[in-house]
Amino acid sequence: MSGTRRRRHDIVADPLAQSEFDLIHARLVLGWLPTRDAVVSRLVAALKPGGWLVVEDFDSVLHHCLDPLNDDNRVFDKVTDAFIQALQRRGADTTWPRTLPHRLASAGLHDVGAAGHLTIYTGGSPASEVWFSNIDQVGDVLIQAGLITTGERDTFLRLAQNPSFVGNYPLLITAWGKKPNPPD
Numbered sequence: 166m167s168g169t170r171r172r173r174h175d176i177v178a179d180p181l182a183q184s185e186f187d188l189i190h191a192r193l194v195l196g197w198l199p200t201r202d203a204v205v206s207r208l209v210a211a212l213k214p215g216g217w218l219v220v221e222d223f224d225s226v227l228h229h230c231l232d233p234l235n236d237d238n239r240v241f242d243k244v245t246d247a248f249i250q251a252l253q254r255r256g257a258d259t260t261w262p263r264t265l266p267h268r269l270a271s272a273g274l275h276d277v278g279a280a281g282h283l284t285i286y287t288g289g290s291p292a293s294e295v296w297f298s299n300i301d302q303v304g305d306v307l308i309q310a311g312l313i314t315t316g317e318r319d320t321f322l323r324l325a326q327n328p329s330f331v332g333n334y335p336l337l338i339t340a341w342g343k344k345p346n347p348p349d
């Protein structure tokens with residue numbers, strides 16, 4: 166892919182060239198930043214006229230067990246909700262992605278659109294390993310914070326490895342918009 170350049174950049178602190186990029190893609194980043202709206206404005210300014218901004222982030226609008234058939238499934242939801250609460254306490258905004266179309270349009274982009282993608286998985290699959298690892302790492306913190314019990318953590322970890330369990334990731338929202346060309 167000749168002509169393709171990739172850069173590593175701290176969007177909050179590093180200088181950013183103006184009208185430089187044809188495409189900027191931010192995936193699972195902006196929801197963590199307290200200055201996310203200012204960052205969107207910086208990204209829009211960095212686009213060339215006709216350039217596209219694509220932003221993707223997980224939204225907490227859905228439960229992580231869409232069809233809670235029993236108490237264990239409801240425990241799974243409780244643990245994932247506790248995980249989201251912990252993320253929010255650390256400054257993440259897991260509801261911000263659903264507002265992206267409005268925010269991109271307000272930042273001056275045109276041809277704004279959005280789509281959602283839901284990944285459904287079974288326990289023991291590679292997709293479930295992400296959740297297993299997350300809760301394995303932070304389960305004690307969630308217990309100490311009083312958000313879940315040891316038994317609830319253990320139920321969650323058991324379900325995440327059980328092939329008959331069906332869960333889902335948060336809804337991944339992808340939003341995009343195009344920087345308008347200047348008037349002739």
